Amino acid sequence: xxxxxxxxxxLLAISVLLVSLVSFAETTHxxxxxxxxxxxxxxxxxxxxxxxxxxxHLWGGAHxxxxxxxxxxxxxxxxxxxxxxxxxxGEEMTAEDHATHETIHYTVGVGPAEGYALYHxxxxxxxxxxxxxxxxxxxxxxxxSLSMTKNVIVLLIxxxxxxxxxxxxxxYYKKNGAVAPKGIAKFIEPLVIFVRDDIAKDNIGxxxxxxxxxxxxxxxxxxxxGNLLGLLPMLGANLTGNITITFFLAVCTLLATVFSGNKNYxxxxxxxxxxxxxxxxIMMPIExxxxxxxxxxxxxxxxxxxxxxxxxxxxxxxxxxxxxxIAWGALSVPMALFISVLEILVAFLQAYLFAMLSALxxxxxxxxxxx
Amino acid sequence: MTGTVAAIxxxxxxxxxxxxxxxxxxxxxxxxxxxxxxxxxxQTAMIIAAAxxxxxxxxxxxxxxxxx
Amino acid sequence: xxxxxxxxxxxxxxxxxxxxxxxxxxKFAWKPILNMVNTREQKITEALELAEKTKxxxxxxxxxxxxxxxxxxxxxxxxxxxxxxxxxxxxxDAKSKAKEEAEKVIENARVSINAEKVAAVAELxxxxxxxxxxxxxxxxxxxxxxxEKQKTLADKLVGEINLN
Numbered sequence: 001x002x003x004x005x006x007x008x009x010x011l012l013a014i015s016v017l018l019v020s021l022v023s024f025a026e027t028t029h030x031x032x033x034x035x036x037x038x039x040x041x042x043x044x045x046x047x048x049x050x051x052x053x054x055x056x057h058l059w060g061g062a063h064x065x066x067x068x069x070x071x072x073x074x075x076x077x078x079x080x081x082x083x084x085x086x087x088x089x090g091e092e093m094t095a096e097d098h099a100t101h102e103t104i105h106y107t108v109g110v111g112p113a114e115g116y117a118l119y120h121x122x123x124x125x126x127x128x129x130x131x132x133x134x135x136x137x138x139x140x141x142x143x144x145s146l147s148m149t150k151n152v153i154v155l156l157i158x159x160x161x162x163x164x165x166x167x168x169x170x171x172y173y174k175k176n177g178a179v180a181p182k183g184i185a186k187f188i189e190p191l192v193i194f195v196r197d198d199i200a201k202d203n204i205g206x207x208x209x210x211x212x213x214x215x216x217x218x219x220x221x222x223x224x225x226g227n228l229l230g231l232l233p234m235l236g237a238n239l240t241g242n243i244t245i246t247f248f249l250a251v252c253t254l255l256a257t258v259f260s261g262n263k264n265y266x267x268x269x270x271x272x273x274x275x276x277x278x279x280x281x282i283m284m285p286i287e288x289x290x291x292x293x294x295x296x297x298x299x300x301x302x303x304x305x306x307x308x309x310x311x312x313x314x315x316x317x318x319x320x321x322x323x324x325x326i327a328w329g330a331l332s333v334p335m336a337l338f339i340s341v342l343e344i345l346v347a348f349l350q351a352y353l354f355a356m357l358s359a360l361x362x363x364x365x366x367x368x369x370x371x
Numbered sequence: 372m373t374g375t376v377a378a379i380x381x382x383x384x385x386x387x388x389x390x391x392x393x394x395x396x397x398x399x400x401x402x403x404x405x406x407x408x409x410x411x412x413x414q415t416a417m418i419i420a421a422a423x424x425x426x427x428x429x430x431x432x433x434x435x436x437x438x439x
Numbered sequence: 440x441x442x443x444x445x446x447x448x449x450x451x452x453x454x455x456x457x458x459x460x461x462x463x464x465x466k467f468a469w470k471p472i473l474n475m476v477n478t479r480e481q482k483i484t485e486a487l488e489l490a491e492k493t494k495x496x497x498x499x500x501x502x503x504x505x506x507x508x509x510x511x512x513x514x515x516x517x518x519x520x521x522x523x524x525x526x527x528x529x530x531x532d533a534k535s536k537a538k539e540e541a542e543k544v545i546e547n548a549r550v551s552i553n554a555e556k557v558a559a560v561a562e563l564x565x566x567x568x569x570x571x572x573x574x575x576x577x578x579x580x581x582x583x584x585x586x587e588k589q590k591t592l593a594d595k596l597v598g599e600i601n602l603n
Binding site: 047050051052073120122144145146147148149151152155156159162163166167169170173174177178179180188189192193196210213214215217218221222242243244245247248249252303307 | 441442443444445446447448449450451452453454456457459460461463464465467468469470471472473475476478479482
Binding site for chain 1: 418419422426430
């Protein structure tokens with residue numbers, strides 16, 4: 001109960017802080033877009049925000065703004081490393097779509113980025129010095145890219161943050177022994193105990209939960225930090241709203257489930273007890289697909305929840321710029337604020353759900369026969 | 372055109388999810404009214420069930436993304 | 440579409456960072472934290488048990504004290520009672536003895552007084568008789584001739600004398 005109250009108060013403090021920051025930053029961002037005097041492209045802006053990028057765009061327009069250019073690492077006949085500014089501020093090119101005959105603008109890299117082009121944050125190899133478009137997509141080959149994109153940077157920040165508070169908590173106990181927590185440990189410990197008791201112990205069971213608690217703790221804190229960091233403006237991070245990240249986490253849970261599956265688990269999949277033999281022919285593929293659909297649902301749930309949250313907040317703020325009238329702020333800002341607060345709840349809820357459902361899947365795999 | 376169809380699809384998905392979550396919420400209220408001492412457990416179960424339904428609805432949203 | 444297509448480069452970095460994170464956190468954070476939390480929980484349980492035990496002991500001790508006090512009080516009461524009764528008895532005894540003595544003394548006195556009295560009366564009688572005889576002799580010497588007559592007269596006179 002004490003733990004819950006602490007979490008509640010911290011949550012409230014964070015929410016107040018974040019909401020003010022989010023609304024403020026998004027508003028300034030949008031103002032600059034307006035100055036371009038183009039038709040305001042809300043879906044383009046939202047897509048740009050929720051997708052990965054090779055720069056961290058801080059403020060300003062596309063050409064006069066301030067960005068941190070991230071290193072690009074390409075495995076294409078040897079390793080090539082260069083700054084993304086060579087791609088962003090390269091040679092402006094136009095091309096005609098072969099199918100729709102629309103004119104498309106893109107930039108071709110200069111200097112060390114020679115021979116590559118960037119289109120919608122994807123790197124393509126140039127063919128005869130240009131890109132060939134069909135149905136809005138380039139048909140050029142893509143080099144293997146291990147670039148430090150925005151999401152990789154955010155990933156590292158999340159990892160460092162999690163390491164920082166986990167290690168400080170561990171250090172606190174090392175220094176003071178088994179005493180009541182203070183400082184950062186006071187915030188982390190209730191969460192650790194919550195994951196251990198309410199997620200691991202309740203689902204996996206008294207005897208086997210210790211083996212999986214570290215994994216569940218890591219996944220919980222990783223997702224939680226990623227979710228909360230995603231609500232920060234400026235950074236524009238959408239780490240847990242990125243399908244690659246959620247895909248990887250879901251694969252981890254899948255592997256944990258499959259490799260801890262005992263005889264009973266596999267028996268239920270290949271020969272479900274109480275099912276007639278002919279039916280097993282139908283049941284077996286369904287059960288096998290079931291192994292995959294569970295983590296697939298995990299992947300989609302986290303990705304879609306976080307992405308949808310970002311989209312909704314941006315869309316609400318975007319109302320002002322679509323209508324080009326500040327009075328709409330009276331409607332859109334409170335709505336964006338409400339959604340931002342909701343997103344903080346969702347940040348905790350999705351981290352909880354991912355860890356909870358992972359624990360549930362693992363528990364199904366390690367459950368002993370009760371028949 | 373694809374965008375419009377995707378939007379309609381997303382709307383339908385939201386409709387279903389809204390109905391589902393509404394039912395869960397209503398049932399949870401009933402349950403809490405009947406057994407106020409079990410409200411903590413009911414709330415947890417409610418949130419999990421709501422999140423699961425929301426997940427299904429978000430499949431719809433993802434299909435909408437496919438069209439983009 | 441590319442929104443829901445996993446990116447190979449990011450996947451590589453995610454895998455690397457996450458596996459490292461999982462390893463480091465498990466080894467250097469979660470295990471020590473969980474161990475400490477377990478130790479502390481154990482310590483708290485033990486402390487609670489100890490407190491419970493001490494409390495029971497204290498209660499027992501208090502009960503014992505109460506018992507002892509009660510006993511002491513009872514002993515004191517009986518002692519007081521006994522002393523009182525002894526004292527009472529002694530006083531009573533002394534009183535009765537004294538009374539007896541006194542009665543004895545009185546009785547003795549009475550007896551001796553009576554004896555003295557009887558003796559005195561007898562002596563008085565004898566002396567009176569002698570006096571009377573003397574007197575009578577003197578008187579009658581003059582009047583009486585015979586001794587016989589004289590004696591009869593004297594007895595008669597003595598008998599008439601009422602000393603009481």
